[in-house]
Amino acid sequence: MSALPRRIIKETQRLMAEPVPGISAVPDESNARYFHVIVTGPEDSPFEGGLFKLELFLPEDYPMSAPKVRFITKIYHPNIDKLGRICLDILKDKWSPALQIRTVLLSIQALLSAPNPDDPLANDVAELWKINESEAIRNAKEWTRKYAMEN
Amino acid sequence: MDGCAEDSADSEGDYSEDDFDSYYHPGGDYIDTEDGQTSADSADPELFPVECLTIEQVENLLNEAVNAVCHSLNTSPSLAKLFLLIHSWDVQKVISGYKADVSSFLATSRVITAGCNCALAQPSLLHNHLAPAAADTVNEDSFVCPVCTCAAPGKSALSLKCQHVFCVDCWTAYVQVKISEGLSTDITCMAQNCDLLVHEEVALQLPISNYHKLQYQHFSFHNYVMSHPQLRYCVGPNCSLVFKAPEALAKRVVCRQCTSVFCFKCGNSYHAPTDCGTIKNWLTKCADDSETANYFSAHTKDCPNCNICIEKNGGCNHMQCYKCKHDFCWMCLGDWKGHGTEYYECSRYKENSETANESAKARAALRKYLHYYERWQNHAKSLKLEEKTLEKIKERINQKVMNGSGTWIDWQYLLDAAALLAKCRYTLQYTYPYAYYMNQESKNLFEYQQAQLEAEIENLSWKIERAETTDRGDLENQMYIAEKRRKTLLKDFFQT
Ligand SMILES: [Zn+2]
Ligand SMILES: [Zn+2]
Ligand SMILES: [Zn+2]
Ligand SMILES: [Zn+2]
Ligand SMILES: [Zn+2]
Ligand SMILES: [Zn+2]
Ligand SMILES: [Zn+2]
Numbered sequence: 001m002s003a004l005p006r007r008i009i010k011e012t013q014r015l016m017a018e019p020v021p022g023i024s025a026v027p028d029e030s031n032a033r034y035f036h037v038i039v040t041g042p043e044d045s046p047f048e049g050g051l052f053k054l055e056l057f058l059p060e061d062y063p064m065s066a067p068k069v070r071f072i073t074k075i076y077h078p079n080i081d082k083l084g085r086i087c088l089d090i091l092k093d094k095w096s097p098a099l100q101i102r103t104v105l106l107s108i109q110a111l112l113s114a115p116n117p118d119d120p121l122a123n124d125v126a127e128l129w130k131i132n133e134s135e136a137i138r139n140a141k142e143w144t145r146k147y148a149m150e151n
Numbered sequence: 152m153d154g155c156a157e158d159s160a161d162s163e164g165d166y167s168e169d170d171f172d173s174y175y176h177p178g179g180d181y182i183d184t185e186d187g188q189t190s191a192d193s194a195d196p197e198l199f200p201v202e203c204l205t206i207e208q209v210e211n212l213l214n215e216a217v218n219a220v221c222h223s224l225n226t227s228p229s230l231a232k233l234f235l236l237i238h239s240w241d242v243q244k245v246i247s248g249y250k251a252d253v254s255s256f257l258a259t260s261r262v263i264t265a266g267c268n269c270a271l272a273q274p275s276l277l278h279n280h281l282a283p284a285a286a287d288t289v290n291e292d293s294f295v296c297p298v299c300t301c302a303a304p305g306k307s308a309l310s311l312k313c314q315h316v317f318c319v320d321c322w323t324a325y326v327q328v329k330i331s332e333g334l335s336t337d338i339t340c341m342a343q344n345c346d347l348l349v350h351e352e353v354a355l356q357l358p359i360s361n362y363h364k365l366q367y368q369h370f371s372f373h374n375y376v377m378s379h380p381q382l383r384y385c386v387g388p389n390c391s392l393v394f395k396a397p398e399a400l401a402k403r404v405v406c407r408q409c410t411s412v413f414c415f416k417c418g419n420s421y422h423a424p425t426d427c428g429t430i431k432n433w434l435t436k437c438a439d440d441s442e443t444a445n446y447f448s449a450h451t452k453d454c455p456n457c458n459i460c461i462e463k464n465g466g467c468n469h470m471q472c473y474k475c476k477h478d479f480c481w482m483c484l485g486d487w488k489g490h491g492t493e494y495y496e497c498s499r500y501k502e503n504s505e506t507a508n509e510s511a512k513a514r515a516a517l518r519k520y521l522h523y524y525e526r527w528q529n530h531a532k533s534l535k536l537e538e539k540t541l542e543k544i545k546e547r548i549n550q551k552v553m554n555g556s557g558t559w560i561d562w563q564y565l566l567d568a569a570a571l572l573a574k575c576r577y578t579l580q581y582t583y584p585y586a587y588y589m590n591q592e593s594k595n596l597f598e599y600q601q602a603q604l605e606a607e608i609e610n611l612s613w614k615i616e617r618a619e620t621t622d623r624g625d626l627e628n629q630m631y632i633a634e635k636r637r638k639t640l641l642k643d644f645f646q647t
Contacts, residue, residue: 010300063298064321064328096343097298097317097325 004032008058011101023105025056033058037069037105041148042113046140047075050148054084054108056101066095067104076136076143078117078126086111087121196641197423199402201415202395209382209393213375216242224249229352232375234260236336240379261339261348263312296321298341311349315342323357330354330363335370386418387411400647401427416647423578424645425585433584437524455484467612468533482529523587530580533612534573540616541569547619564623568615571630575608575637585644600640607633 012032015025022042028034037054041047053072059065069091071084079087090099090107120126129136204212213232219242220231234245237260249256258265295302296318307319317325321341326349329338338349354367376382380399385392387409394404394415401416403423413420417427419434454461454470456477461470468481478487548562582601589597611629614621 005299007298007300061324061328064325090343094343096345097321097341098315098343 007063008032015101020102020105020109022109025101025105033062035101039105039109039112041144042109045113046137047077047112047144047148050144052112052148056104058101063097063099066091066099067101069104069108074143074147076125076140077112078115078120078122078129078136079111081121085121087119196638196645197403199396199400199404199415201402201404203407204382204393204395206391206393209376209395210372212382212395213240213379216240220245227352229350230262232371233262233336233348233350236375236378237261240375240381257312261346262350264345264347267312298325311340311347311353313340313342313345313347315340315345317341319357323359326354326357327359327363330359330366330370333370335367336374383415383418385409385411386413402647421577422581422584424641425581425588426646429588430581430584433587436520437527455479455486467616468529468609469613482526520587523583527580527583530576530583534576534580537569537572537576537612537615541566544569544615544618564627565615565618568611568618568626568630571634572608572611572615575604575611575633578637578641579604579608582640597640597644600636600643604633604636604640607636 012027019025022040023037025035025037028036035056035058037056039052039054041050041052051073052075055070055072057068059068069086071080071086073084075084081087086108088107088111090096090104115129117126117129125136125139128139213235216235217228217231220226220234221228223246224231226234231245234249234256235242238244238248254263254267255265257263258267294308294316296308296316298317298321301318301320308316309319309322310316325341326338335354336348336351338354339345340347340349351367351371355364359367373384376384376393381395381397383394383396383404385394385404385406385408387406390406390409390411392406392408394406396402396404396415399416401414401422403412403421404415405412414422414427414430417431419427419430422430425433453459454472454475454477456472456479457475459472459474461472469478469487470481471478479485480487544565548559548565551557551562552559579601582597582604586594586597586601607629611626611633614626614629618626
């Protein structure tokens with residue numbers, strides 16, 4: 001593994017020194033490109049009270065390529081599929097090298113507050129979210145209790 | 152890069168296997184000349200002056216347009232290419248658009264940010280985007296590249312006209328990553344939500360690797376061809392030939408290198424008399440409904456007379472039961488006798504007026520679709536089977552010539568007949584999607600002509616399969632009639 005670019009070092013330092021409220025991102029002890037992330041379910045969302053684990057990996061050509069991010073904790077959300085993959089434009093074609101780990105995590109947090117069933121990744125969830133939102137929200141709360149609240 | 156050779160005069164007398172094959176393409180044009188002797192009058196509805204270009208010829212063609220724009224607007228070739236790419240290689244449109252309003256033209260071409268006046272202030276410096284970051288906006292000594300967070304010595308920080316400044320190392324790494332992703336003329340500024348384009352000159356002046364440079368040139372050439380309305384890549388999977396036509400019409404292109412036959416306008420398999428939109432709908436529908444329809448396109452049917460199971464092993468729809476010798480039609484299972492004169496009863500679908508409720512409507516819709524789908528599929532299958540028939544004909548001819556009965560030229564008419572049959576049946580196959588979507592008013596005339604064509608094709612197929620016992624003049628007459636029916640139908644219904 002090549003030496004860690006200055007950009008990654010700087011971003012890591014800042015993430016530790018001034019963490020984003022409601023988000024913790026800690027680099028792995030053996031791999032500085034791999035981050036253990038915990039996102040707190042935003043207030044007034046069906047995910048409130050939950051702690052969601054994610055993994056974030058910075059590929060070799062980061063920041064020219066987007067970081068790879070995935071939910072580890074199961075979550076009932078129209079833009080997140082069974083494997084935890086996230087449908088978010090800035091992780092794909094709207095990625096810009098000027099964006100940072102911090103902005104990515106903030107966008108993910110915002111996605112939990114404002115699900116977008118019109119650009120779905122989990123089709124069945126998105127479908128229910130559109131035709132019966134209150135039932136979908138009940139499911140999301142149920143999943144949050146079941147998978148994101150142990151201890 | 153050959154296969155571009157024009158139809159060379161066939162050296163009659165020595166037919167190799169290759170000659171046989173080149174005669175057997177639905178797009179073969181020999182029959183048109185034969186036809187021309189008898190009816191030089193009317194224009195061929197399929198005539199289309201399409202040229203096959205070498206890569207060099209394509210480059211020359213593109214460069215001509217680029218030079219015209221450079222000369223008229225006094226811009227760099229790189230910017231001219233960008234303008235032309237965005238404006239479908241319309242030189243006049245680029246020149247007049249630029250002259251009408253430089254600022255808005257440059258903004259829509261994604262060279263400057265909308266509303267910025269820099270272009271008007273320094274029109275002659277347009278091409279000079281790779282200048283060091285403007286000293287009045289960035290203090291060179293304290294500049295820190297926002298991407299790598301390194302302090303960049305003044306000389307190596309750059310921006311496009313948007314003034315989003317980054318260091319050269321970052322630009323280089325970024326452009327290389329984008330090229331690796333297959334991008335070229337479509338690479339945008341590194342800043343978030345900035346859609347200004349890193350045009351060719353900027354990308355290639357960066358210290359990117361030679362490998363990336365070549366890749367860039369390769370991809371951008373591809374984009375230029377794709378954006379040019381008069382140019383088309385061959386649709387063949389491993390074929391890179393480029394075709395040129397004066398207009399993007401829904402006409403037939405035959406690739407002599409890979410034998411693909413496709414529509415110049417949409418790139419699907421050639422589909423006359425059906426138009427591009429209709430064939431797209433039809434193919435999508437077939438893909439969606441294929442499971443329902445599969446059942447109906449089975450290879451076997453029972454003889455309507457003695458009920459023995461009959462396998463279709465030739466292309467002809469005129470079946471004869473091997474047991475009871477009953478002649479019947481494969482498609483409608485009706486007696487063949489009635490088909491000689493009133494064959495159209497078989498190809499015409501009768502709309503059922505009793506559509507009382509919704510489910511009956513759905514069933515009627517499926518029945519209607521299956522009627523056309525079955526015939527569409529059936530002719531596709533016949534085409535395949537007739538290819539096998541052609542193989543047999545070649546063998547038989549070989550034997551005959553080797554046994555001293557006739558020369559290759561004597562038997563050429565049989566190969567011509569087989570090729571014409573393929574061409575006619577191909578058109579016939581594509582009349583079914585047309586009929587499926589057409590409105591009731593003109594349907595009767597269309598289906599009448601379709602039935603006529605179908606009848607003549609089945610006659611021709613029958614005669615070719617029994618060529619030994621068919622008189623040559625009789626066969627050639629049948630060829631003439633079938634091709635005439637095909638052309639008439641295209642003339643009346645094929646709109647490109
Ligand atoms: Zn400007
Ligand atoms: Zn940099
Ligand atoms: Zn920019
Ligand atoms: Zn080809
Ligand atoms: Zn077409
Ligand atoms: Zn029978
Ligand atoms: Zn019939």
